[in-house]
Amino acid sequence: MAKKYDLLYKLLLIGDSGVGKTCLIIRFSEDNFNSTYISTIGIDFKVKTVEVDGKKVKLQVWDTAGQERFKTITTAYYRGAMGIILVYDITDEKSYENIQNWMKSIKENASAGVSQMLLGNKCDIEAKRKVSRETGEKLAKDHGIRFFETSAKSSINVDESFLALALDILQKSSKKPGPTGREVKITSSTEKKTSKCVLL
Numbered sequence: 001m002a003k004k005y006d007l008l009y010k011l012l013l014i015g016d017s018g019v020g021k022t023c024l025i026i027r028f029s030e031d032n033f034n035s036t037y038i039s040t041i042g043i044d045f046k047v048k049t050v051e052v053d054g055k056k057v058k059l060q061v062w063d064t065a066g067q068e069r070f071k072t073i074t075t076a077y078y079r080g081a082m083g084i085i086l087v088y089d090i091t092d093e094k095s096y097e098n099i100q101n102w103m104k105s106i107k108e109n110a111s112a113g114v115s116q117m118l119l120g121n122k123c124d125i126e127a128k129r130k131v132s133r134e135t136g137e138k139l140a141k142d143h144g145i146r147f148f149e150t151s152a153k154s155s156i157n158v159d160e161s162f163l164a165l166a167l168d169i170l171q172k173s174s175k176k177p178g179p180t181g182r183e184v185k186i187t188s189s190t191e192k193k194t195s196k197c198v199l200l
């Protein structure tokens, strides 16, 4: 029987409660969105196999509870992650300010050299925006990590961001990261989905 995947990557989403971590994972794994808010208790995961640079990569995406009371449980999962996705809500300044604390938590708990990425979610509700795109971009740039504004609701930059992180991990683990670089193969249509939010 043909092997179902070539590589298995464990990704972890962290960020304040209510920023949309669960919705981003559901959009990515099931292409679905539900506006009913059920706060995650502890930790959960979903899987999706994608194609990155000609390889079948099974992404095991771990969803953590943003609430402080679950911190001890969730930080225990940092160590096994190959990629960590930091999420804030563009309509909630506090969730953006707290990214610094989440980054500190990565330093304390994750493996050195873990690939990271910053997402400003809920970019579909521009009218309620409190954090500018430039602010998010700058923070990511200062830390040398990728940045996307996303919308789990309108399906903007969700596949693109997960695939970009998977590519980062693949390149990091590759023995021959030559100067020519490697390309991520995004098979879904990216044009119409990236209209509202800028992709770096």
Ligand SMILES: Nc1nc2c(ncn2[C@@H]2O[C@H](COP(=O)(O)OP(=O)(O)OP(=O)(O)O)[C@@H](O)[C@H]2O)c(=O)[nH]1
Pocket (backbone or CB within 6 Å): 015, 016, 017, 018, 019, 020, 021, 022, 023, 024, 034, 035, 036, 037, 038, 039, 040, 041, 064, 065, 066, 067, 121, 122, 123, 124, 125, 150, 151, 152, 153, 154
């Ligand atoms: N407009 C809009 N609402 C969103 C988006 N993503 C999530 N939401 C809403 O935000 C609320 C919280 O979403 P969740 O995905 O449960 O948030 P979370 O970060 O997983 O929260 P915790 O599990 O408590 O850590 C829900 O009511 C969602 O419907 C988005 O892209 N746009």
